[in-house]
Amino acid sequence: MTVDEQDRVLRNASLLIENNVIRAIGPGPFEADQVIDARGCFVYPGLVNTHHHLYQTFTRNLPGVQKLELFAWLRALYGIWRGLNDDCVYYAALAGLGELVKYGCTTCMDHHYVFPRNGSEHFIRREFDAAEALGVRLCAARGSMSRGESEGGLPPDDLTQSVDVILRESQRLVETYHDASRFSMRTVVLAPCSPFSVTTELLKESTKLARSLGVRLHTHLGETRDETEYCLQTLGKRPLEYMGDCGWLGADVWFAHGIHFTDAELRLLADTQTGVAHCPVSNMKLASGVCRVPDMLALGVPLGLAVDGSASNDGSNLLAEIRAAYLLHRLVSSDKAPTGYELLKIATRGSARLLGRDDIGSLAVGMAADLFILDVSLLDQVGAKLDPANLPGTVGYARPAKYVIINGEVVVRDGELTTIDERFAAQKANALAMKLVNGENRRA
Ligand SMILES: [Zn+2]
Incomplete structure (x- = not known):
């Protein structure tokens, strides 16, 4: 194939x-x-995942959050994620990436946005360490949150950082890890978390920095009706209009989810070649809605497939995601739904395009093995x-x-x-996950 x-x-x-x-x-x-x-x-050809939060592998299948939608779900989980440390990030990445690889994924993008104030600065390095141990290509998105509760945002203030710190760290990571060469194993993108967790200043400054460094831009957008309401009430605009005003449209930008867009907004995405990472299982799990994939394909919106974070999936299996996407769209769109092959193309060539790559995503002479x-x-x-x-x-x-x-x-x-001792890694990861969930890592 x-x-x-x-x-x-x-x-x-x-x-x-x-x-x-x-x-x-x-x-x-x-x-x-x-x-x-x-x-x-x-x-x-190897599958390409275009949106993940690998750290969430440690907070999957939590009984208390299974009936919640995104905002309430996030509020319930921020308190646990506060305890993340270097070992958690490494072993959660090893677990999530290990599962992805076993089911045919060969390139993964990870959006890490939880950086507790006064916490470690080594999270992205530890993710690259895990990817290297497994031998998988990693696109690390330096996520960020700068709008805490005291400024009308959703996350608690101690999980936010200042715009200066975020931009300085982002630049350092691009300069340290981003390899733009053909067949690269490591790339970096800039990824402020979402309109309800970052400031307008951070969104604008991130586009300037990313474009000056030649890296791509990513965030969550159009995921829930709550987000649309939040943007209308707090920012006075619909989410896509707001992001457009912050410079977030173009072929170097892709959004996770992209569910709640109007016809005109879909045309704007197509006209500007702004991409969407489709995350069907997470969207079903959190009752967020159904991404308009048939309309996007008809209009030519660049599309990739993704599993989203392990806590809203609750796994990391992109091969299974293809089937879930196929069934979901059959259910809601019947003969307008994409075929299994169209979804395979989205999960390979389409996803590669969102990551800005023309060296992966198909089996052809001169492509990566x-x-x-x-x-x-x-x-x-x-x-x-x-x-x-x-x-x-x-x-x-x-x-x-x-x-x-x-x-x-x-x-x-x-x-x-073949590259790691899976049982040993799973044992270690499970022990660390229990400590995190039980709140044993919390800083004073
Ligand atoms: Zn996400």
């Missing part, structure tokens, strides 16, 4: 990888030092082999990939992570 420009499906094909790049695709077989026998399997292999010779796929393009949407695949290759390295073999 190439997901290339011609949407080619090749039967009985071979694929040659040299170092980290795809060198040939064709009938084969090719001469190689190492051969993976993929008979009875389908091969797909990022792919996953599904064994379709087992009982749970009997009869489903007719249509590899639509399979992830229409049938789904409920077990880890047989192989996952990222940047030319085998990171999953026979469904197991």
